[in-house]
Amino acid sequence: MDALWISLQVATWALAWASLPGIGLGWLLARRRFVGRELVEGLVQLPLVVPAVAVGYGLLWLLGGQGLGLAPEVLFTRTAASLASGVMALPLIARMAQLAFEAVDPRLERMARSVGLGRGQVLWRVTLPLAARGLVGALVLGFARALGEFGATIVVAGLVPGETRTLALGIFEEIQLGHQDGALRLALLSAACGLTAAVVASRLTRGLGHGGAR
Amino acid sequence: MSWAVDVRLEQGGLALDWRLATQARWVGVLGASGLGKTSLLEALLGWRGAHVGLAGPVGYLPQDALLMPHWTVAEHFARLAAPPLALDRAEVFEPLGLTELMARPARRLSGGEARRVALARAILVAGNAGTLILDEPLEALDRLRRVRTLGLLLALKARTDVRVVVVSHRADELALLCDVVQHLTATGDQRSMGAPATPELALAREGIHENRLLGEVVDVAGDAATLRVGAAAIIVPSQDLVVGARGVFGLRGDDVLLGLADPGRVSARNKLTGTVRTLRPSGTYVELGVDLGAFDLSTHLTHSAVADLELKPGAPVHLFFKTRSVRLLALLPPGVPDGSV
Numbered sequence: 001m002d003a004l005w006i007s008l009q010v011a012t013w014a015l016a017w018a019s020l021p022g023i024g025l026g027w028l029l030a031r032r033r034f035v036g037r038e039l040v041e042g043l044v045q046l047p048l049v050v051p052a053v054a055v056g057y058g059l060l061w062l063l064g065g066q067g068l069g070l071a072p073e074v075l076f077t078r079t080a081a082s083l084a085s086g087v088m089a090l091p092l093i094a095r096m097a098q099l100a101f102e103a104v105d106p107r108l109e110r111m112a113r114s115v116g117l118g119r120g121q122v123l124w125r126v127t128l129p130l131a132a133r134g135l136v137g138a139l140v141l142g143f144a145r146a147l148g149e150f151g152a153t154i155v156v157a158g159l160v161p162g163e164t165r166t167l168a169l170g171i172f173e174e175i176q177l178g179h180q181d182g183a184l185r186l187a188l189l190s191a192a193c194g195l196t197a198a199v200v201a202s203r204l205t206r207g208l209g210h211g212g213a214r
Numbered sequence: 215m216s217w218a219v220d221v222r223l224e225q226g227g228l229a230l231d232w233r234l235a236t237q238a239r240w241v242g243v244l245g246a247s248g249l250g251k252t253s254l255l256e257a258l259l260g261w262r263g264a265h266v267g268l269a270g271p272v273g274y275l276p277q278d279a280l281l282m283p284h285w286t287v288a289e290h291f292a293r294l295a296a297p298p299l300a301l302d303r304a305e306v307f308e309p310l311g312l313t314e315l316m317a318r319p320a321r322r323l324s325g326g327e328a329r330r331v332a333l334a335r336a337i338l339v340a341g342n343a344g345t346l347i348l349d350e351p352l353e354a355l356d357r358l359r360r361v362r363t364l365g366l367l368l369a370l371k372a373r374t375d376v377r378v379v380v381v382s383h384r385a386d387e388l389a390l391l392c393d394v395v396q397h398l399t400a401t402g403d404q405r406s407m408g409a410p411a412t413p414e415l416a417l418a419r420e421g422i423h424e425n426r427l428l429g430e431v432v433d434v435a436g437d438a439a440t441l442r443v444g445a446a447a448i449i450v451p452s453q454d455l456v457v458g459a460r461g462v463f464g465l466r467g468d469d470v471l472l473g474l475a476d477p478g479r480v481s482a483r484n485k486l487t488g489t490v491r492t493l494r495p496s497g498t499y500v501e502l503g504v505d506l507g508a509f510d511l512s513t514h515l516t517h518s519a520v521a522d523l524e525l526k527p528g529a530p531v532h533l534f535f536k537t538r539s540v541r542l543l544a545l546l547p548p549g550v551p552d553g554s555v
Contacts, residue, residue: 110261111280114272115339116295125293129284 002162003170004189006078007147010166013082014146018090019139025090026097026138027127031106048091052151059084059156081157081164085146093142096205100134101127137205144197148190167193216377217241219266223250223257223405230254230405234379240371242388243381244416245398249405251381252277254398255347258379271297271344273336275351279328281320287331288316297341300373305547306334309362326354333363340376348380352387358454361461364544367391368462372554385420389413390462390543423467423501425511426543428552431459438483438537444508449483450540462544469539470513472502473532474523482534486511490529493520504531 025044029037047055061067063083064075074080104127112122128135150168157164159173167190174183216239221232228250234241245251257263259274281290291303299306307313310330320328333351340346351367352360364387370376371391382388388395395416397408417424429441429448439452441463450463476485491510492503499514502525511533515525525531 105280107261107276108280108282111274111276112282114259114274115290115293115335116271117293126282 003167007166010081011146014085015143017086022090022093023097025094030098030101044094045091056152056155076158081153084152084156085149088149089142089146092145093138096138100131104130133204137201140201221258223263227403232407238393240378240392242392242395273340273346275333275336275348277349279332283321296338299341309366342374346378361545365546369547369550372550389417425465427463431455446508449537460546464541464543467513470535483537485534
C-alpha cells in the first residue's frame with residue numbers, strides 16, 4: 001500500500017506541474033497561428049515519441065551536477081519522480097486540451113466579443129466552460145499517464161524504498177527479486193487505478209466535439 | 215452617407231466585391247440560398263476576409279443563431295453591453311415571444327426560438343445608433359410571429375437611427391423593410407451585386423405589384439374585421455386582429471377589379487369610388503393610379519380594357535375587391551407614427 005500512496009502523491013504533484021502548461025499549450029495550438037507553431041507542436045509531442053528513458057536522461061542532465069546542475073538536490077526524491085511523470089504527462093494533456101478547445105466554435109467566441117465581452121471574459125465565460133469536459137478528461141488521462149510512469153522516473157528518481165518506490169517501480173523491483181506474488185499484486189493494483197481513470201475520462205469526454213454546437 | 219464600405223470576399227473559390235455606398239439606412243440583399251450570403255455578411259462584419267471596420271456597436275443575427283449553449287436566455291441579455299435604445303426591452307421581447315423563454319438554457323431551444331433570441335440580442339447590441347446585420351430574420355417563424363416581428367422591425371426603423379443590412383430570399387419582406395434592395399446573383403463562382411433598386415422596383419422584378427395600406431382595426435365581427443384607412447373603411451379577414459390593432463396590409467393590383475358603374479350586389483365586400491389619376495403603360499399592361507380620396511390604389515389593366523372603358527385621367531371609376539385579397543403584412547406595436555411606414 002506504500003507504493004500506491006507514493007504513486008498517488010507523485011501523480012498528483014505531476015499533475016500540479018503539468019496541468020497549467022499543458023492546457024495553456026493546448027489553447028495556444030488550438031487558437032493561435034504563429035511562426036514556429038509546428039516546432040512548438042513537435043517539441044510538445046517529443047516525450048511521446050522518444051524513449052521515456054531518454055527523457056529521463058535529459059532531465060538528469062538538466063538537473064544533475066554532470067550537466068547543467070539546475071537542482072542536483074532533488075534527484076532521487078519524490079519531487080524528481082513527479083517532475084519526470086509531469087514531463088511525460090504534458091504531451092497528452094496538451095494534445096487533449098487542444099482537441100477540447102478546437103471543439104469550441106470560434107464563431108461563438110467572436111459573437112461573445114461582439115456583444116461586448118472582453119477577451120478575458122470570453123475565455124472565462126465561453127471558451128473554458130464549453131471546453132470544460134474535455135479539459136477535465138485531459139487532466140484525468142494525464143493523471144493516469146503520470147501514475148504509470150516508469151522509464152523517465154527510474155533514471156532521475158531511482159528506486160528508493162519509501163521515497164520513490166511507486167507502483168511501476170515496485171513491480172520492476174519485485175520482478176528483479178523474483179517475487180511473483182508481489183509483482184502480480186502491484187500490477188493488479190495499477191490496472192485498477194488505470195481502469196478507473198480511463199472510465200472517468202471516457203465519461204467526461206463523451207460528446208466532446210459538440211461543445212460548441214447548440 | 216449611411217453606408218460607405220467596401221466588402222471584398224475571396225473564399226473557397228467564391229469572389230465578390232461589394233461597394234456599399236448609399237444614403238439609405240436600411241439596405242436589403244435579395245438572393246437565393248447557396249450564394250454565400252452568410253460569407254458576405256461575415257465579411258461585412260470583419261469576421262472573414264479583409265477587415266471592413268464598421269464603426270460603433272454591431273448587432274448580428276446569424277443563420278445559426280450562435281447563442282451560448284451553456285447560458286440561459288436571460289443571461290444572454292444580462293451580459294451584453296447595451297447602448298441606449300428608444301424601445302424598452304419589453305417592447306423587443308414581447309413581439310418575439312421571449313418572455314416565457316427567459317429561464318430556458320439556450321441548448322434546449324428549438325431552431326426558431328434560438329433565432330428569435332438572437333434577433334433580440336442583435337437589436338439590443340446595436341442600440342439607437344449602431345449597425346444591425348440580419349441573416350434571414352423572418353425564417354422559421356410562424357405566420358403570427360412573422361407579422362409581429364416585421365412590426366417590431368418597422369418600429370425600430372421609425373424610432374431609431376440604426377442602420378441595417380438585411381439578407382433574405384423574399385422580395386416582399388425586403389420591400390416592406392428596406393429603403394433600397396440589391397440583388398445578389400451568381401455566374402459560376404463570381405458573385406455580383408446589382409445596383410440599389412427601390413423596393414417597388416425590386417417587387418416589380420418579381421412580378422409583384424402590391425399596394426400597401428396602413429390601417430387601424432375599428433371592428434371585428436366573426437371572420438371579418440373593419441379597417442380604417444384614412445377616411446375609408448375596408449373589410450379584411452379578422453385572423454390575428456383585435457380592435458385597436460394597427461397594421462400594414464398588402465393588396466395586389468391584380469386583385470382589384472374596376473368598373474364604370476356600381477356593380478350592385480356582388481360577393482366582393484370592398485367597393486370604393488374614385489377618379490383615375492394616372493395611366494402608365496408598362497409592357498403589355500397599363501398601370502392605373504386611382505385617387506380614392508383617402509389614399510391611392512394602383513391596378514393593372516390590359517390596353518384593350520383601358521380602350522374599351524375609355525379611361526382617362528379624371529374619369530370616375532368604381533373599384534372592388536374581395537376581403538381575402540387584403541393580407542396582413544406587419545402588425546405594428548404602439549408608438550409607430552403613420553408617416554413612417
